[in-house]
Amino acid sequence: xxxxxxPEREPYLxxxxxxxxxxxxxxxxxxxxxxxxxxxxxxxxxxxEGYAAAQxxxxxxxxxRGLTQINLFFEASTRTLMSFEIAGKRLGxxxxxxxxxxxxIKKGETLLDTAQTLNAMRPDVLVVRHGRSGAVSLLAQKxxxxxxxxxxxxxxxxxxxxxxxxxxxxRKGRIHGLTIAICGDILHSRVARSNIHLLSAMGARVRVVAxxxxxxxxxxxxxxxxxxxxxxxxxxxxxxxxxxxxxERMQGAFLPSEREFFHFYGLxxxxxxxxxxxxxxxxxxxxxxxxxxxxxxxxxxxxxxxEEQVEMxxxxxMGCLDVLTRHLHDQTEADQ
Amino acid sequence: MTIKAFTNARLIDPASGxxxxxxxxxxxxxxxxxxxxxxxxxxxxxxxxxxxxxAPGLVDMRSFxxxxxxxxxxxxxxxxxxxxxxxPLDDAAMIAQKVRTGSDGSLVRVxxxxxxxxxxxxxxxxxxxxxxxxxxxxxxxxxxxIASARIMRRILDYARNLDRLVVxxxxxxxxxxxxxxxxxxxxxxxxxxxxxxxxEAIMIERDARLxxxxxxxxxxxQISCIEGIDAMAGAKKRGLPMTCGVSPQYFILNETSVxxxxxxxxxxxxxxxxxxxxxxxxxxxxxxxxxxxxxxxxRDQDAKRLPFADAAPGSVGYETLLALSLTLYHAYDIPLMxxxxxxxxxxxxxxxxxxxxxxxxRPADLVIFDLDQPWRIDPEEFSSxxxxxxxxxxxxxxxxxxxxxxxxxxxxxKDQ
Numbered sequence: 001x002x003x004x005x006x007p008e009r010e011p012y013l014x015x016x017x018x019x020x021x022x023x024x025x026x027x028x029x030x031x032x033x034x035x036x037x038x039x040x041x042x043x044x045x046x047x048x049e050g051y052a053a054a055q056x057x058x059x060x061x062x063x064x065r066g067l068t069q070i071n072l073f074f075e076a077s078t079r080t081l082m083s084f085e086i087a088g089k090r091l092g093x094x095x096x097x098x099x100x101x102x103x104x105i106k107k108g109e110t111l112l113d114t115a116q117t118l119n120a121m122r123p124d125v126l127v128v129r130h131g132r133s134g135a136v137s138l139l140a141q142k143x144x145x146x147x148x149x150x151x152x153x154x155x156x157x158x159x160x161x162x163x164x165x166x167x168x169x170x171r172k173g174r175i176h177g178l179t180i181a182i183c184g185d186i187l188h189s190r191v192a193r194s195n196i197h198l199l200s201a202m203g204a205r206v207r208v209v210a211x212x213x214x215x216x217x218x219x220x221x222x223x224x225x226x227x228x229x230x231x232x233x234x235x236x237x238x239x240x241x242x243x244x245x246x247x248e249r250m251q252g253a254f255l256p257s258e259r260e261f262f263h264f265y266g267l268x269x270x271x272x273x274x275x276x277x278x279x280x281x282x283x284x285x286x287x288x289x290x291x292x293x294x295x296x297x298x299x300x301x302x303x304x305x306x307e308e309q310v311e312m313x314x315x316x317x318m319g320c321l322d323v324l325t326r327h328l329h330d331q332t333e334a335d336q
Numbered sequence: 337m338t339i340k341a342f343t344n345a346r347l348i349d350p351a352s353g354x355x356x357x358x359x360x361x362x363x364x365x366x367x368x369x370x371x372x373x374x375x376x377x378x379x380x381x382x383x384x385x386x387x388x389x390x391a392p393g394l395v396d397m398r399s400f401x402x403x404x405x406x407x408x409x410x411x412x413x414x415x416x417x418x419x420x421x422x423x424p425l426d427d428a429a430m431i432a433q434k435v436r437t438g439s440d441g442s443l444v445r446v447x448x449x450x451x452x453x454x455x456x457x458x459x460x461x462x463x464x465x466x467x468x469x470x471x472x473x474x475x476x477x478x479x480x481x482i483a484s485a486r487i488m489r490r491i492l493d494y495a496r497n498l499d500r501l502v503v504x505x506x507x508x509x510x511x512x513x514x515x516x517x518x519x520x521x522x523x524x525x526x527x528x529x530x531x532x533x534x535x536e537a538i539m540i541e542r543d544a545r546l547x548x549x550x551x552x553x554x555x556x557x558q559i560s561c562i563e564g565i566d567a568m569a570g571a572k573k574r575g576l577p578m579t580c581g582v583s584p585q586y587f588i589l590n591e592t593s594v595x596x597x598x599x600x601x602x603x604x605x606x607x608x609x610x611x612x613x614x615x616x617x618x619x620x621x622x623x624x625x626x627x628x629x630x631x632x633x634x635r636d637q638d639a640k641r642l643p644f645a646d647a648a649p650g651s652v653g654y655e656t657l658l659a660l661s662l663t664l665y666h667a668y669d670i671p672l673m674x675x676x677x678x679x680x681x682x683x684x685x686x687x688x689x690x691x692x693x694x695x696x697x698r699p700a701d702l703v704i705f706d707l708d709q710p711w712r713i714d715p716e717e718f719s720s721x722x723x724x725x726x727x728x729x730x731x732x733x734x735x736x737x738x739x740x741x742x743x744x745x746x747x748x749x750k751d752q
Contacts, residue, residue, distance in 0.1 A: 034525065112641055132643030133527035134597035153645070155527030190527060216524040217532075 025323045029147040031137050032156035033197040041165070041198060048166050048312070048319030055090075055315055062092025064325055067124040071097040072114075073150070074130040079285055079310060080150050080160075084127045087317035093125070111135060115142035124325055128152075133190075146324040148317075154188050160284055161194035163316040165202065167309050168239055171280050176203035181233050181275075182224070183209040183265060184243035184292050187216050187254070191284045192243055196222045209233030211265060213254045230265060235274040241282045242267050245292045258291050268294045272303070280305050339363050340743055341376040345385035345704070349392065349694035350677035360390060362700040365439070365742035370694055383745075385704050388737060391676055393701035394658060395692050397581055397683040398503075398557050398629035400478070402436075403654060404443040406720035408747035410630070410654035411703035411736040414684070414691050415444055419451040420478030426451035426462040428470035435471040438699070443746040445701070447473040447689065452491050452502065456480050461490055468498050473687045476503035476557070479604060479649075481539060483509050489546050496552035501686055506539040506556045506564060507531070507605060516645045518591045518606040526597065528644060531606050537563035544571040547578055555686060556580040558631065560605040561612040565619045572624065579686060580624070583631040583653060584660035585726060587616045593726050599640045599647035601726040603631075620678070621670050627686070628678045630657040634722040652720045656713055656727055658705060662734035672707070702740040709735040 024043040033041070054060060069088040073081055081097060088095035109117075111130075118126060125146045128136045133153030140147040151157040169175055180199055186192045186208050199206045200223040208219055209227045220226050227233030234240060245261065255261050272279060281293075281303045289295045298304060340362040347358050347370060358372040361380065376382060393413025400418050407415055417434055419425035425434060425448055436446035450472035451462045464475055475495055482488045482504055495502045512531040517523050519530025540556055544567070547554050559565055559580045571578045585603055590610045593601035601607060619625045633650030640647050661679060664670040684692030691701045713730045715723035739747035 110638065110641070111643065130643065132645050134645075135643035137596065138641075138643060153527050153643070154529075193525070193527060217519045217530055218521040218524055221521040222524065 023327060027324075029140050029149075030158050030320055030324060031140060031147065031149045033158045033161050033194045033201070034156065036201070038201045038203075041162070041201060044162055044316075044319055044323060045166050045169060047323055048162065048316040049170075051318040051322075052166065052170070052312060052315035055311070060090045064088075064321060065092035067093045067325055068122070069093045069095045069125045069127065069321065070118060070121075070123045071095065071127045071150075072118065072129070073097070073099050074128075074135075075100070075151070077129055077150070079313070080129065083310070083313040084150065084317050087314050087321055088125075090314070091318055091321055093321065111139060112142055115139045119143050119145070124328055125321055146328055148320055148324065151190050153190065154193070155190050156194045157190040158194050159313070159316055159320060160191050161198040162320070163309055163312040164195055164241065164282060164284070165198055166312045166316055167282065167305050168280065170312070171305055171308070172238060175199060178238040179205045179207065179236055180239040180241065181207040181209050181227075181237045182241045182243065183230065183233065183267065185214045185245050186210045186219065186243070187214045188246060189243050193222070195241065196224050200224070207233050207237070209265070211255065211261070230271045231274055234271065237275040237279055239280045239282065240267065240272065240275060242293050244284065244286065245288055247288070262291055266290070266292055266294060267297050269296055272297060279303055282306060282309055285310070338743065339377050339380040341380040341382045342385055342390055342702070342704070343376060343382055344387055345390035346387060347371070347390050347694060348673065348676060350673050351681040351693040351695065353673060354694065355673065357387075360694065360702070362740075362743040365700055365744070367694060367696055367698050367700050369696060383738075388704050388706050390694075390702060390704050392680040392692050392694055393703045393739060393741065394679045395683040395689065396630045396632065396654070396657065397627050397687070398583070398631045399654075400631070400633040400650065401721065402434075402444070402446055403632060403634060403720050406632070406652065406654040406718065407444040408739045408741070409719050409736065410656070411658050411705060411739050411747075412630070412654055413438075413444060413701035413703070413739065413741050414689060415446055415632075416473060416683070416687065417446055417448040418478040419449050419476065420456050420480065424451050424456045425449075426454050426456065428463060428466040431467045431470040431472045438701070438742045444741065445691065447471070447687065449474045449476050449503065451475070452477050452482055453487060458483055458487060461487065461494065464491070464494050464500070465498060468500055472500070473689070474501035474503055474555075477505065479505055481505045481507050481509050485542060485546065488543065489550060492546055492550040492552035492554065496550055499688075501553050501555050503555045503557050504539065504543055505558070505604075506536045506543070508535040508538045511535040511538065515606070516602065517594050518608050520591055520609060522591050522594060526594070526644070533561035533563045533608065533612070536561055536605060537567045540564055540567035540571065544574070544576055544578060547571070547576045548574070551577070553577040553579075557629070558582055558586065558605055559619065559625055560586045560616065561608045562615040565615050565624055569619070569624045579626040581627040581629045582616055582620070582625050583629050584657065584663070585631075585651065587613060587620065588660055588663060589613070589726060594644075597644040598726070599642065599644055600651060600724050600728070602644060602647050602649045603651060603726075604649040617664070617668050620664060621668070626678065627683045628657070628661050628675075629683070630654050632720070634720055635724045636722050640724050651725050652718065652722060653725075654720060655718050656725065656732070658703070658736055659711070659713075659732035659734045660727070662707070663732065666733050700740060700743040703736060704738040704740075705734060705736045707734050709733065711735055
């Protein structure tokens with residue numbers, strides 16, 4: 001099913017001309033998707049696509065040998081952290097991962113002190129995950145290196161949105177014109193926010209489907225159509241993205257019970273029927289089987305792209321590391 | 337006996353509506369004569385006001401820190417200190433310790449408010465009677481809302497008996513829980529939890545019922561939104577003894593100031609939408625809002641240089657209070673007399689203070705200011721404890737030239 005060749009540019013981007021001799025991705029950091037122009041998103045996806053192919057043929061070039069990558073995770077994570085580590089190592093970087101429990105953050109050091117300390121170690125890339133919205137951009141203000149947001153609070157998770165987009169593009173051949181439903185806990189989801197920004201920037205019709213208590217205020221203003229009913233929300237969809245329901249939300253009285261949530265919003269074969277026959281089912285993981293997604297759907301090879309998402313995760317992160325380090329040293333020289 | 341004469345002044349007294357060119361004479365810290373054609377006594381020290389405005393010193397009804405240098409620099413001669421200090425002002429001895437009368441060499445008079453509940457924890461009534469005797473001018477839980485209707489009713493009953501004002505922070509705490517900014521599209525985009533405007537209106541409406549039940553006087557410290565203004569206007573229409581205030585942030589800024597997680601714009605209540613800001617201006621014009629306060633709250637770097645949700649709310653306000661309030665006159669055509677009344681006589685009347693008027697026999701707490709002088713707010717020039725203002729670089733008109741406390745000059749603008 002996988003389309004191995006590099007797909008054509010999105011139709012409406014074909015007319016755009018790459019900046020002559022310019023930098024196709026002039027950002028210093030990758031802190032979020034909001035505000036990135038579509039051609040820059042396209043460029044990141046194109047680069048990542050190349051790494052996806054290299055990954056399949058197991059041809060890695062240690063292109064970034066000698067550069068240092070620090071992964072700083074203030075929130076527990078397995079797949080994102082692993083994915084960044086593997087991506088860095090495949091590019092030949094020295095990767096150091098640093099997690100909350102072993103660091104001095106718990107001893108009361110402030111976020112900015114941590115940033116200054118890390119900056120003094122002169123890394124080339126800092127990958128940060130933090131439980132508070134805006135914490136990564138605050139930290140980036142103190143860093144001379146490239147900073148990648150690996151998820152900040154309920155704000156953004158740009159590499160997840162990029163890997164989702166890459167998966168969709170490989171399976172569907174395009175993003176433009178697709179109808180994509182994002183379902184579940186939209187309110188607390190940084191994945192949902194980044195995806196809404198990215199997919200609508202690339203010309204998809206984005207829907208969000210959630211119980212009213214899990215919809216952010218004025219969600220439609222982000223450019224998504226809002227549904228509170230799975231049947232209407234999934235009608236005619238090309239892609240269904242499920243989100244993880246964080247069980248700790250149950251205490252906040254956002255939902256009556258897991259059982260009721262699964263009944264109305266859990267993805268089952270039945271609920272998938274109004275979608276297109278070749279619908280693609282995605283999930284950022286880790287899944288709560290029987291809460292937001294039924295096992296039969298999650299493991300259905302015809303529809304499910306969940307494994308491919310993980311694979312694309314490494315490719316996208318390799319792409320981001322590659323692109324962000326290209327101009328690193330011109331910038332530091334300019335700074336001095 | 338020391339005599340001072342403030343000559344060549346434009347005397348403005350919002351209490352009496354006086355606005356005339358003239359002279360004001362101060363004897364022993366009190367006003368002894370004022371008006372046009374007053375003869376200056378021979379032994380008097382003459383201070384030439386050069387035609388600038390001479391008005392009563394400002395009375396700031398909501399302050400979280402005495403910060404007296406900054407208050408004097410802002411033309412403020414009386415500050416009402418909120419009880420949520422560390423430790424909270426919830427007993428008579430602590431109140432007595434905070435009172436400053438102005439005759440003790442301090443730069444500003446301090447009138448503390450007592451905690452309405454023990455430790456401002458909202459569970460048991462504090463010693464309101466004893467604190468009244470010690471000099472507490474009113475009772476409030478400061479930044480916290482008195483959430484329990486039962487406790488609020490009892491506090492109101494008690495305060496009515498003592499003829500003290502109760503001040504409420506209008507925010508329904510369960511609805512506002514974890515909120516970091518106004519509930520809006522911007523909050524959604526930034527991934528921050530929002531505080532709905534309904535949280536303010538619900539509390540005002542509930543309190544209005546309790547005021548009707550008890551007959552006590554209640555003041556809502558800060559009104560920030562259309563719903564809150566409607567609730568307040570409704571209560572006033574029913575003749576309830578309710579009043580409210582606002583600080584300049586809410587009629588000058590809106591939620592977009594939060595921008596890219598600017599913690600200096602994190603306030604409580606949060607900055608609201610542009611429509612709400614306009615409604616606040618109109619509520620000032622129509623008199624629904626009674627007083628303007630600074631809500632001066634110095635916060636150091638450790639409390640502000642944090643992720644937005646973890647940062648402490650609040651901003652300094654003393655040194656920008658007058659200039660920002662004059663925006664109402666310069667930009668929105670609200671009469672100067674009305675703006676100054678909201679900063680002087682109205683708060684002093686609500687609290688039963690002696691100051692806030694230009695009248696023979698009253699304390700000579702005065703401010704001399706240039707109504708028109710343009711300047712740009714520069715936190716580096718502040719004399720406050722910290723520099724957390726959301727108005728960095730903001731252009732304003734109107735500058736304090738001299739502040740006088742009980743006849744003593746406590747601040748003079750050196751650049752003039």
